[in-house]
Amino acid sequence: MMKKILFIVALFSGIAMQAQKVQWMSFEEAVAAQEKEPKKIIMDVYTNWCGPCKMLDKKTLQNKDVAAYISEHYYAVKFNGEGKDAVTYKGNEFTNPDYDPERSNRRNSAHQFTSYLQVRGYPTLVFFDENADLIAPLTGYLQPNQLELYLKLFKDDKHKELKTREAFEEYQKSFVSEFKSE
Numbered sequence: 124m125m126k127k128i129l130f131i132v133a134l135f136s137g138i139a140m141q142a143q144k145v146q147w148m149s150f151e152e153a154v155a156a157q158e159k160e161p162k163k164i165i166m167d168v169y170t171n172w173c174g175p176c177k178m179l180d181k182k183t184l185q186n187k188d189v190a191a192y193i194s195e196h197y198y199a200v201k202f203n204g205e206g207k208d209a210v211t212y213k214g215n216e217f218t219n220p221d222y223d224p225e226r227s228n229r230r231n232s233a234h235q236f237t238s239y240l241q242v243r244g245y246p247t248l249v250f251f252d253e254n255a256d257l258i259a260p261l262t263g264y265l266q267p268n269q270l271e272l273y274l275k276l277f278k279d280d281k282h283k284e285l286k287t288r289e290a291f292e293e294y295q296k297s298f299v300s301e302f303k304s305e
Contacts (some may be wrong), residue, residue: 124294129266131209134228137185137253143301144190144194145184145185145189145190145193145194145199146183146194146199147199147200147294148198148199148200148202149178149200150164150166150200150212151196151197151201151206151210151211152255153255154212154255155160156198157198157220157253157255161166162195162196162277163198163250163251163253163258164196164197164199164200164250164255165193165195165197165198165199165200165248165249165250165251165274165278166199166200166201166202166240166248166249166250166251167179167199167200167246167248168202168203168240168242168245168246168248168249168260168277169182169203169204169205169245169246169249170203170205170216170231170245170269171202171203171204171205171229172221172229173245173246174287175245175250175263176195176245176246177266178264179246179264179265180264182267183265183266183270185269186223186267186302186304187303188267188271188301188302188303189267189271189274189302192274192302193274194205196274196278202232202234202236202237203234204233204247205219205222205231205232205233205234205236205237205243205269206207206219206231206234207219207222207224208221210234210236212236212239212255213255215235217234217235217239218234218235218236219231219232219233219234219235222234232248233286239266240260241256241259241260242260242262243260244262244263245262246262246263246264247260247261247262248261248265248270248273249261250277256279257267258277258282259277259282261273262266266304267303268300268302268304271300271301271302272295272298273297275298276294281294292305
């Protein structure tokens with residue numbers, strides 16, 4: 124009997140853990156999904172060699188509160204900023220013509236889409252609105268409660284109200300995090 128109970132607990136724990144993971148998709152899949160159900164897009168622009176990218180993925184994007192919030196309110200895209208995959212955006216195709224597969228785990232040339240999105244370093248989280256229009260890129264590692272501020276700012280379109288640096292700083296000071304650190 125005890126083994127059955129442990130099995131059931133393990134089964135439900137596994138299901139709960141799966142529900143906590145971000146469901147990643149390609150950029151094109153996210154844009155297509157927006158046509159059926161409008162949501163904003165969050166894109167994790169990373170590279171294979173980037174330590175802070177791995178930290179962001181492990182400590183922030185896999186945080187259960189962050190993952191649940193992203194899964195509910197955003198379409199999530201992982202994009203290798205130095206990768207080889209072509210991306211079509213607003214009728215334009217972006218590639219990495221200098222991609223060298225021999226360097227896939229070391230620094231490679233930047234993808235054209237990375238430059239177009241104004242990515243200046245890795246990791247960068249890029250936010251798009253419900254029409255796949257660029258909202259903003261955020262460069263650098265963010266802890267769960269730091270990312271929460273931006274997830275909610277962009278999801279609720281509060282960024283449109285904050286016209287000055289002072290207004291954003293006031294919003295930042297008054298923001299109360301609900302996410303738990305793991």
